[in-house]
Amino acid sequence: MTTRTRFAPSPTGFLHVGGARTALYCWLQARHEQGDFILRIEDTDLERSTPESVQAILDGMDWLELDYDEGPFYQTKRFDRYAEVVDQLLAEGKAYHCWCSKERIEKLREKQMEEGIKPRYDGKCRDGGEPVPGVKPVVRFRNPREGHVRFDDRVRGPIAISNDELDDLVIARPDGSPTYNFTVVVDDWDMKVTLVIRGDDHINNTPRQINIYEALGAKPPEFAHVPMILGDDGARLSKRHGAVSVLQYREMGYLPHALNNYLVRLGWSHGDQEVFSRQEMIDLFSIDGVNRKAAAFDYDKLNWLNQHWMKTLPPADVAPHLAWQFEHLGIDASQGPALEDLVTVQADRVKTLKEMAEQSRMFYEDFDSFDAGAAKKHLRPVAEAPLRAIREALRDLQSWTPASLDDAVRGVAAELEVGMGKVAQPLRVALAGSGVSPSIDKTLWLVGQERSLARITKALEYIAVRAAGQD
């Protein structure tokens, strides 16, 4: 039987890293076993589901390049099917109508809590409830009262729970709409899912779902419950605590592959290997190797991986993502150095594509003023001679390459009998406007001949004005 996994988010918010990792694991497991990966949108909560959230999930999957073989399926389009199964269960006596009011259930719960027992439905209507005039009943699943439910979790190992811990859960509301624990079962059954990979907050739901499978005469799939992801500080991820949409990682300047690499390694390992290509992830990943412990999200490590991939991936693969950043920052990168060249020289010095774009602005746009500190330190009268000399040297340069530019700068330093720093730093401030930029040959190369000459002239003017002002 071929493996079929599914990712089944509910569209009540964006796709966050925890969900993304679950999706990645589902996708990897399916790809590893050459099975199918299904996307299903669990939108039965009409109150909280929104089209925006659906789109955010789809966009997130897309950005992470997690392609699915089937779907997206929407549960709201399957209501007829759920109703059909509810009727079947009702007809077979495996489910029953319940007229108990929410108030009664609420009181019951309070009483049970006081008594120190686990709150659950007491089964008042289990053996024939009394219809209440004007009240439409819910449908409850008749859970077995005896025995245990056992399953062998692919991540947690054997788990057993006694049926007397379970109550008769509601599977259909008064308006006939189905509830979660019921729809997952029907869907996973209909969609022939063989392996359910999901967050470990569902462990407690699993036994009751298995009971539903059995009532349906269906073979339950295998389960793999993966732990959640904690915030930077080890605390649970929440809205105000770093739980951001995966799309925000794009804005922050991370490569989708870097995030995938980080996520796959968060809770799973293959010996000491830290870096995985997409193909290596597929070849080596196994859900059975996933850790049981919740893991804390560490931006430092993500940054490291992101830089690693910016340096390692072919520049042409990184360039489109960098282009997105320029566009997002409103920088027109059409006139100036090729993005591939930019990636090659900047990848060593930034952690994110956003930083790369921000620090590359000067290759595409002229600046109005020099960084005050850098100018004060380097654009002084002593810099005049080196700047004039380098301007002369560059003016007639035929070959504008890093190598020839390096020769030119070194030549000037030798000629004036000064260290490289005496030439390179003033030149850097002239070209970049600040004291920080790539190595001076690469900076010249990327700024280009015409712009370089103009900026050196501007720096010389600045020095002259400043000298005059000090007189």
Added chain:
RNA sequence: GCUCCCUUCGUCUAGCGGUUAGGACGCGGCCCUCUCAAGGCUGAAACACGAGUUCGAUUCUCGUAGGGAGCGCCA
């Protein structure tokens, strides 16, 4: 309260009865150096606790403590 789950450096992890407890991120130091980086070398840093089992426990068992999840007509 009840049920289930979890516990190796700050963080992510390797380990699968005998190891100087390994790697990675981050952090410190040194080297390189035209700035910032990157890179190289190097250093500090962990088995939650207590009982068993065993010749021997990080590893197996049971407790304790701490943490998490669930107990919905949410998913």
